[in-house]
Amino acid sequence: MGGGGVSQLLEQIHMLSRRCLFRVLSMGPLPIHLAFIMDGNxxxxxxxxxxxxxxxxxxxxxxxxxxxYCYELGVKYVTIYAFSIDNFRRKPEEVQSLMDLMLVKIKSLLDKESIVHQYGIRVYFIGNLGLLNKQVRAAAEEVMKATAENSRVVLLVCVAYNSTDEILQAVKRSCADKDVERERERVRLVDIEENMQMSVAPEPDILIRSSGETRLSNFLLWQTGHCQLFSPDALWPEIGLRHLVWAILNFQRSHSYLEKKKKKKQL
Incomplete structure (x- = not known):
């Protein structure tokens, strides 16, 4: 058996092992929405x-x-923190390098062989997209348009984003829809929530931040009040299946408590 045949066999074994593992995990509650802070690149x-x-x-x-992994496990929503508004404060050459890389990777999502098309993933870009250069913004809009009919998984890419900006913009939009000078036209909590860019997805069930860091770094502050937090020591490129499994096991252990908290919030 040649090297290619061995690689294919190993991949098949790994896939079968994952299916067995995920079947065991599915005996308990599974997250609908996973969010990632990709720290440590x-x-x-x-x-x-x-x-x-x-x-x-x-x-x-x-x-x-x-x-x-999320697709195989049946996770419906995945949100990633790709680029913070605060990252624009880095050295201009570093920002430009990241924008160039982002442009290449965003365009790659349009390839027929990309994971987006393989798994029927709908992509949203969340954030102040006006801060991006024209090429990156145009590519992001093209991907959103090209994947608008996909429905199996939803990928939310937070770029030129931070939570305080999202909340500020939601409040501004809510006020624009109301005559705030009239008593009965006061802005309500539901108005703000409906105008949040992240309103296209339910609140995350698990937030994973790599590198062992326990800070939220201004990410999804509004949406993570009752969310399971998990901070493995691995740097983001080192993140793997075992980290995801541990995050889900911790979520399952705390699930009943978190559900009670969410129900109290809704009352």
Whole structure:
């Protein structure tokens, strides 16, 4: 058996093992929505002595693998923190490098062989897209249009995003829809929630931040009040199946408590 045949056999074994593992996990409650803060790309490159940008490329590969796992597990929504508004404060050459890489990766989602088309993923770009350059913004809009009919999985890419900006814009839109000077036209909580960009998805069940960091970094502050947090020590390009499984097991252990909290919120 040649090298290619061995690789195919190993992949088939891994896939079968995952199916068995996921079937066991499905005996308990499974998350509908997973969110990821992909932390540690630059540290990964530095740790391995790689050139600039290599960490983010490795991080993109890790993301594609994680999307595959989520699809196989039956997760409906996946949200990723791709680029914060605060990241624009980095060195101009680093920001430009990241924008160039982002443009390449966004365009790659349009390929017929991409995971987006394989798994019927609908893509939303969430954030202040006006802060992106024209090429990246146009590519993002093209991907959203091209995947608008997909429905198996929803991928929300938070780019040029932070939570305070999302809340601010939602309040502005809510006020624009109301005559706030009239008593009965006061802005309500439901108005703000309906105007949040993340309103296209339910609140996350699990938020995973790599690198062992326990900060939210201004990500989904409105939506994560009753969300299971998981912070593995692995840098984002090192993230793997075992980390996802542990996150789900922790979620299942806390599920009844979290559900009670959500029900109280709805009352």
């Amino acid at each position: 630059r540290r990964f490159a530095k740790k391995r002595g790689l050139e600039d940008g290599s960490g983010h490329k490795a991080g993109f590969s890790a993301l594609m693998t994680m999307l595959q």
